[in-house]
Amino acid sequence: MLDHREQFDVIVVGGGHAGTEAALAAARVGASTLLLTQSIETIGQMSCNPAIGGIGKSHLVREIDALDGAMARAADAAGIQFRILNASKGPAVRATRAQADRTLYRAAIRGIVERQENLRIFQQPVVDLVVEGEAVAGVVTAMGLRFRAPAVVMATGTFLGGRIHVGFETQPGGRAGDAPSNALAKRLRALPFRVGRLKTGTPPRIDRRGVEFSVLAEQPGDDPAPNLSFLPQPHPEQVSCFIAETNPRTHEIIREALDRSPLFTGAIEGPGPRYCPSIEDKVVRFAERQRHQVFVEPEGLECAELYPNGISTSLPFDVQVALVNSIRGFEKAHITRPGYAIEYDFFDPRDLEYSLETRSLAGLFFAGQINGTTGYEEAAAQGLLAGLNAARKVQGSAPWYPRRDEAYIGVMIDDLINLGASEPYRMFTSRAEYRLRLREDNADIRLTGMGRDLGLVGDERWRAYGRKTAARDRLMGRLKDRLVRPGSDAARLLEAESGSKIGSEVRLIDFLKRPEATVDQAIRVLGDTDAERELLRGVETEVKYEGYVKRQDAEIAKIRRNENIALPDDIDYHSIPGLSMELRQKLETVRPGTLARAARVPGMTPAGLSVLLVHATRGSAGKKHAVSS
């Protein structure tokens, strides 16, 4: 075996969304980092549908961006259609979604990776880990080259035990086209991790030249196109998406072929995501529906392939052809790649620490699909955290991770390591109980300062952030200082614009709390402002939500207290009196590490928590979990 002469601090295995953010984060905080990938060409590859963001997910993207990660900037540089979802609802659940050009996206990510200091790239499949004592010490590549590092981040996607199904045809595989890295898989399986199996699927791709767009509903992007990043970039040319629909004929084709479906004949065992069912699933489970929407998404400006989002399937190829051609507008469509279902193994994330370090092998971190999640955004967010914490470990610093009330990243990590993944884990806003404070518009306010302290945030972003907060503080100050008297010109203007009466003297900032009031009205009273549109909206939101945010403070304070109270690993929950049988059983499987985690066990009551609290001292007393600050 040949040792590479360079010693690294952090090695990241995998060049997908988790791997690149992990490598970039580790390098940003000063760790000398190596990114090992099977193919440099596929760095930043979007292997599923070519979109970034969407509800819940865009919040993750903004948070990654606030910590100076790459995803938002790359999406802005590659986005060919941008839409704000939930625009009619409130700012907390508004979400930006970008349709990306695959090629441009890959190029953007590769550019960012190649410009990053402290980061080397090397193309070689990893076949083994180097383990010394109880800790990881490096990796071995296919050609027998050994790279040494005290921390390794595995961001290898669905490479473990992958099995692809198209009808009854099955073959081992990672993504369609990639060779599965089975040697490494064997090595990891030898470690004491719990392994679970999941399933996901993709639709057949079709050639745009066979599609009759005139009969489809056009879905143009927003104009002007919004940005995902807090550091705006020019977008490329913008295009539309289209919406097609399945029909009773489509459904009949599917029903007739169910005896050839691996899903319905039991060939596939892993649970698929409930929020992303295959078309055969939808047709069977919601039999009364006459139609299902199919979102027709371009894969790129220069490329002829379309991604028909909504007809993911593992039916045999001939059925796929029939079902695609049964859809109005797709009658002559040509399938370029068949749809398929893939089953794969993942490592139960309940065996991880909050830092994403594995509990059974020191220095080994997991990020992305390997942990049972799905989605680029979920993967990237974990990557960033794992890369950061791998570097911090080598640098001798305590791990950092945000709490549930600080970031969607915190919600995700907390969900994963406490609840595991019974289906591919995807972010939704309803997972975040403190949704009102975790908004797209304030992701930088929530995280950029912390990111700077951690060393993640570079000078350019820090300066831009400084300018923004200064402008924001000035605006807030003016809103606070400005008094509006009843009957004054300002009052008349506000009343006319908002339809809300000003009966007594009111500060402009308090007026803004009224539902009818908008920041535009306030600006008209103030006269000029140097603040940008986005910032104005952010201020309005902040003022409007203040009451709710304050009310949640008490709830959050309680959770923070409970976070400081560790529940020893060896508690025998069955022996604790005063808890219901059902709770005991749940606690026994979840084994929450802290009282705060116990509080989230479904069905938990305040009295049950009191009982647990006192049991906290039995056994290993006083042991505390790392607490994020």
Next chain:
Amino acid sequence: MPSTARANDTIAAVATPPGQGGIGIVRISGPLAARIGATVTGAELPRRRPALRNFVRRGESLDRGVALYFPGPGSFTGEDVVELQGHGGPMVLQMVLEAALTEGARLARPGEFTERAYVNGKLDLAQAEAVADLIASTSAAAARGAFRSLEGAFSTQVHALDERITRLRVYVEASIDFPDEEVEILASGQVAERIDRLVSSVRALLEQGRQGVLMNQGVNIALVGPPNSGKSSLLNRLTGEETAIVTDIPGTTRDLLKVDLVIDNLPLRLVDTAGLRETEDRVEVEGVRRARREAGRADLVLALNDLADSRADDVASAWPHALPVDNKIDLVGVAPGMDRSSTPARVRISCLTGAGIDSLKEAIKERVGFAGAESAFSARRRHLVALGQASEALETSRRRLEEGAAGEIVAEELRQAHLALGEITGQTAPDDLLGEIFSTFCIGK
């Protein structure tokens, strides 16, 4: 424990166990304790020195007693603690507690004072062990109390409400997380209508709960004793009506007679029974059998003892949950009232003159823990508080909807309502909601 472990709200409860006479203590702990103490007693309290004060609520004097202020961290819980020690009996104590709650304290959960003491490093490991058992047993008692108050209709209704809020949240959350999926219902008026219906259900339940209608079984009390001891007479005395037949013939009552009544807000079910004696009469034998069965089942047995008949047995010792009642004091010239010198305490009454009946009522309330911190009564009270909060949050969500507030604001109020009900039914996790969403709607691409 780190200082961040400090709680920031103020709790209050009756600290003396139910059924123990003498003084009663209302304990208040938390940042507002001193202020509440000052308001309830009319003036600032001296530190660590007893002060004799009137306990007042809304200008009305409730009791006179000793007030003590222990500033944190040198107190039992480590926080500011105020103790109000009164003599006025359980109902008065309850009113003093109400006064504290009105001033901003919240009703403490079982064992919460001890919990705070523990969190603030006031207990060592050995003590904590002992406390663990205590909390376990009090919360078990509370669970029984809660069960009783939640029994039957009430429980079913609270759980039904919980389910309805879940359903509603499923719709609202789905319209937020899956806007593409045509589950846009916030605007459709459906949500408003559902909230309205929920609000009226919660209100109705609250009203019933407040009136104790749902506790119709209330506390079961059996009147037991030898023939002619005055059981039926006592029943009539307590109900104020000639409900039961009274004669001087021993063995008048031969079957059970059940009457519901309310004594000072405490709902009771009284059961008059046949006098206990050996007999050949087959009807009476059955009556006696039923009397014993009823005594075994009851929450409290009033064991009547006929002071005028020296041959009659005093049956009180047969049941651990018996309250001995000496009747017919008018015939033997004994003073009415409670006698605490014996264990358990006895009550002396005359059904004929009504002397001692008030003392008996107090004794009953004391024995069933009507004033105790973790009695069925308090548990029910907590549930009513939770229902009240749920109702408030629902009404706010309705108002927000009306004002055209953002969907997530309405959703947040609904979450608060659900959280409040969760205090009774256990919390619903976000993932449970998502599960419901997926099984209800055809979601996904």
